[in-house]
Amino acid sequence: MSAAPAPVPSLLAVFAHPDDESLVAGGVLAQHAASGARTSVLTTTWAPDSHRAAELGEAVRVLGAGRPRMLGYADARVPESAPGAPRFLDVPLDEAVGRLVGHLRDFRPDIVVTHDAYGGLTGHPDHVHTHRTTLLAVHAAGLEHHAPESGPPWQPRALYLATHPHSGVGDLGPLLTRVGKAVRSVPEEHVTAAVDVRPWLERKWSAILAHRSEVERPRPLPGALSRLPAEDRDRIIATEYFTRLDARPDGGPEGGPERRRARLEA
Template sequence: MPRILGVHAHPDDESIWTGGTLARHIERGGIVDTVTCTWATGTPRHLELIDALAQLGVDHPPKMLGYADGGVPESAPDQPKFVDSRLNDAVGAVVEYIRDVKPHIVITYDAYGVYGHPDHIHAHRVALAAVEAAADSHMYIDRGAAWQVQSLYFVTIGEEQMAGGWNRLVAKTTDPIAIPGTPADRIDVIADVGAWQAKKWQAIKAHHTEFNRSRTLKSMAALEPEALERLMSIESFQRRDLVPGGCDLF
């Protein structure tokens, strides 16, 4: 089984966008590691993240980069916002972690951050730069031996998924005109994770702090069970192989 590393902007993104995929991978005997770019170690959302990962079966602690969430300065006191951080610092930290855990697959957001979220877009850029640099022995020579990731998988939402309910949820935080969804011919993997939907929902619910704050999660929780299942049971990705043949996620 390949080893997966997820690079996410916030606690809860690992569950919302990839919870079914991660739970499936663990159940099949795989190993999952995660990087979360915002929120400091020891904060409430860090502790909720550990609980959420446990719901998915992930027993490795998340690597916290410790930058501030853009709209929540108390997420990382005295630290810069993630989007304002020095790219070299963030990339270097992820390079070191990649070389340490040696994943075959890295999962992060698509170039648009799924729906235009600035922290998601920045995490995409950091992850790409780190994967490239991690494979180059001339880069970050003090951060471990070079390691070549085999494939990147970018979380995305298809046009049909967006029209099927995601548009109303992400519109709570984003201009709805700017969230058309990804055309079907640009999506490489549409995964049915319905068998792991219950674990995924339990992991999402572990993020109590965000449920108290987020209109999106509150709206998600208010959905009829059938509508919630439709949203939770599909996870879509764009695939980019970095070596011949790459590495299959499904």
């Protein structure tokens, strides 16, 4: 008798802005949800009563990622994103880490996905700060004496950083430079998993389109993608790249030449 397949690990995506989740991890979010895994998205900026929060709610519904979780801080470049709230960049680090720890212990994910140390290809400061804060929170969440008021400790098994190898930039690089954005990619050996998300491409693209206010503008990536021929657009968003960091203290090395994966593994 063959062994039953291992359950698909639960996944929490932590990103800076509404639309980041759909652009860089929409495929794996849809994939994990379609496989019956618990999935959720936590966004560090924009107020829960803003128009972009409403768009985020529609996007995560399309992806099957439950209700949005939002910290509600202001975008570094858009103060009106959260009137009366501080910029995420200006919040004391202990406060931001503590709030993320609370969400990690509440959702109890096997896998956490966030931005890489560059903050993705464009290096937005909110992306970079979300990366730093999430790294600290993932480790702190498993410590029993850290923020005991946030609930019992919970240690995710793996942390994946959404990234792009030099070879994976392709048509996306010129698309970004054309609108004045930076392109920061990583060497091939930094990429642990390259996930083919073509089976979930229609759902991923629908989630991107849910961010209507960004689609309507030419400079944000949703808008730039929407102006491409479908074949070119699909080629750009059909693979999602990640660097794995083992989150548990006893985690072993990960990586090597066989980096193409069917999905993210805990």
